[in-house]
Structure formats: C-alpha cells, structure tokens
Amino acid sequence: MTDSGIDPVLAAAAKAKGKRPWFFKDPDVERVLNITMALAMELAVTRQRLDVLERLLDQRGVLARQDIEQFTPEADAEQERQQWNRDYIARVLRILIQSAEGESAEAAGVDQAMEAVMDELTRM
C-alpha cells in the first residue's frame, strides 16, 4: 500500500475503459493464452536473472560458465535430475494426462457421471 492508500498490485492490473475485443472463437481459450503469456514473461525474467548470476559468478571466479555447459552429472545425480524432469512434466501436463486416462478402455469407471453414482448409492 502507498501512503495514498493505493494497492499497487491490483491497481496495476486495472482494465482499460472500452470493450475488450476477443479474437478466438472461445474467450476461455484466449484467457488461457493470456495467462500463458504472462508466465512466459515471468519465465524470461527468471532466465535473465539466472544469466546475471552465472555471469557474476564467472566474473568473480566462483565458477566458469563453461563449467555449467560441460557439467556431466554422476549416476546418482543423473537419476535425480531425470526424475525431476519426469515429475515436472507430469505436473505441467496433468490435465492432458487425466483426459487421456479417461479415454482409455481399461479406465471404465474413471469417468462415471456423479449423478449415476448418486442414483446407484441411493438404490443400495
């Protein structure tokens, strides 16, 4: 909050006066695009910060940037790093993994409608 009582976080996110045009058939898709672009921007900010860190560490002789490029993990570290990647991808793509599950044949029951289950339970 500023002395003047403005919340900079929300005030910065204010909408401009005037009807917003939506370009996609489904505005929901466009909302997701906007969130994705904001994340892309913040990822760029993080990458740039990391880049500054690497350069400063290099300049100050803590490590050489080449050390990062040529870093070859030992077996244990390799396992951990690959596990991290797998985990990460599953987090990001959860929604796709879940809908693929729903579609597979063995998964009968995964996509039962709640109403059907409700009916069933009132009958048993």
Added chain:
Amino acid sequence: MSQLPPSWQHVGRHELFPEAGHDDTARFDFLANLNGLLAGQLAPKVRTAYEQEVKPAFEKREGRVPATRHEVRKAMATNTAYQNWSALRRSSMEMRQQTGRRLVLGQLDALIDKAERRNAEPGLVLDPNIEQPRYAAAVDIHCMPGGYHGELTDHDVSAGANYDSGIFATTGGMLGRYNDGGGQAIARWLARDYPDFKPKRILDIGCTIGHNIVPLAQHFPDAEVIAVDTAAPVLRYGHARARAMGVENIVFRQANGESLDYPNAHFDLITTSMFWHETSAKALPRIMNEIHRLLAPGGLTVHLEQPQYHEGMDPFEQFMRDWDAYNNNEPFWSVMHSYDLGEMMRAAGFSDAEYFETGIRAWVDAAIFPEAGSGEEDYGRSAQWTAFGAWKEAT
C-alpha cells in the same frame, strides 16, 4: 536476421524516471522482443493467410475481391493466423500497461514527492476547470487504464510516469533514448534548412509529457515555449521532467487546444506530435482554426503524424493499419488517417502555396543503434512519419 531491439537498460533516465530493477528491465525486454516477433514474423503470416485463403474464398463467394478495409476485416475475423496475431498483440499491450503501472505505482509516493519539489519551480499552470474532451475520455486511449487524465490520488503523476517508462519498449527504441526522435528530427530539419528561423514564441498542442517539445525548447533556448494539454497528471510529470533535464523555457499549461486565450498572431512556431489521431471530427478543425489564428505572419506550423491512408491503398494494408483503431482503443485513428491533410489545413485558412507535406524520420542517437552511424542514414531503423504544415505568408 532481423535487428534486435535495444534493451530497456538504454532508456534515457532523468530524476523523475521511475527507479527500476533487474526484473522490470527483463519484462520490458521480453515485451520488445515479443512485439518484434509479432511485427516481423507473425504479421507477414497474416498477409499470406489473406492472399492465399481469405481473399480467394471471398472471391469465390462474391465474384470479386474485397473492396474496402471493412470487408477485409469481416472476412479476416475468423482466420486463425489473424486471431493468433491479434490475441497476442492485445495481450502484449495489456502486459505492457501492467508492467509500467506496477513499476510506477509501487513508488508513487516518492515520484509525487520528486515531482512536487520540481513543480515548485515556476512553469506549471494547472486549471481544474478544464474538462476532459469526450474524445479523450470515452475510452482509455491505447489501453492505458485511466487514460492520460486519470488520477488515483492528489498530485498524481502516474499516468505520465507510466507513459514515459513503457514507450521505449513498445516502439523498440525507435524514437531514441528519450523517446524524442520526432522533436529532434524537426529541430535538425530547421537547423539545416532554415538556419535563420528563430521563433520567439513556440506553442505545442497535446504535449503529454513533452517528449517532442523538449528538443525544440533546447534548440531555441531564447524562445518562450508554451506546451498545452488537457490532462493534469502528464503535465505535472512533464514539467518536472523538463526541469530535471535542465530545460527552463517551457511553460506546461492545462488548456484545451480548441480554444486558447492567446492573442492573434502570438506564436512564431506551432507544433503537434502524434496528436490529431486522438482528437475528433469536430475538434480537429477547431484546433486547426486556432492554429491559423495564433500563428504570426512568417511563422511555421508543423505536425508529425503516422502516415496517412492514401487513395488506392490496398484495402488489406488499410485493414492492418486500422488494427489499433479497433483493438487498441484509438477510435479516431482510421477517420483521421483518411483525411486529406492539405484540405484540412486549407479549411482553416492556409493557402496551397503555404502548405507542405513530406516524410520525416525520427532522429535516433547512435548510442542505441550503433550501426546506424551518424543519424543521417539510419538503415530503416527509426520511425517514419508524415510531417505536414505551412509557412504562413508574411504580410
């Protein structure tokens, strides 16, 4: 390889400029590069989609090609390449506003303090009786929440500070470090072609934070300069900025260009920059009449604007240029850019003999585009505008 935009770290700073950290620079750099991709790679795909899919489909259906930009717009609305490009463009605009506002609003108290200290020096004349014209307030122009005039608190300067901080990124640095390439270009043009022209009184209408009038005030240090705008927050910031930059010969005054209280023939030079497209069909001739009335015989009036739509311009080209009108809250843009500029000035009383129209490039300092060299030849790196105006006949 297309030219990379200069990093925002090169933006021209002054005492009033918001203090920014690493992440603010990184955000603006992301946006400048995103805009580069949209203009350089995705906009050409929109043209291809038009030429190869949309136009042939229209032709098949109607037995002719689209005749107007409105027909093109309707036909393009459902095209995927157009939708992707537009949705990203709008998103980029909104992110730019949020980035600048977050930067500014987080330090608003400090900015107001700095401005107030500078504004205690003479040269800022506000008038709370000035109303915002409907055309400035109906929507928030180019999606700036609150427009130029909105105030979140007393003595607010946030609209000015936000405008100043983001424009370097949205234009990819093409207006120079201080975003004053238009004013610089006019000053250089006058110095080269009219070295004897020494205006005593200069008027700039719709000055915003004074980006383009400051270089003229510096070029004519003995001139008395009046810069008017209807919006107080940009004037407060603009006056403090000019003072901080050591410029003391500009009075920033809250006034409406449609009706000014100066006597006839009071000014030797009257300018506007990127102004007319933010007015209206009724206001424009009124302001032009005022200019004719206020200009002294032998004086010059000169205006910088985005290039006009010319007779016979491809409707697709017009449609692309219209994008901001519909999608970036620039409601008078298309109408203004279809006007006959010479006719506009004749209607206000300037004769054909007095009128001139030419192309002019923003002057960009070599500091941000080193390869551009002297600034004489910039290899297409700076913004290209129409400069039009008149030398009023000496009586």
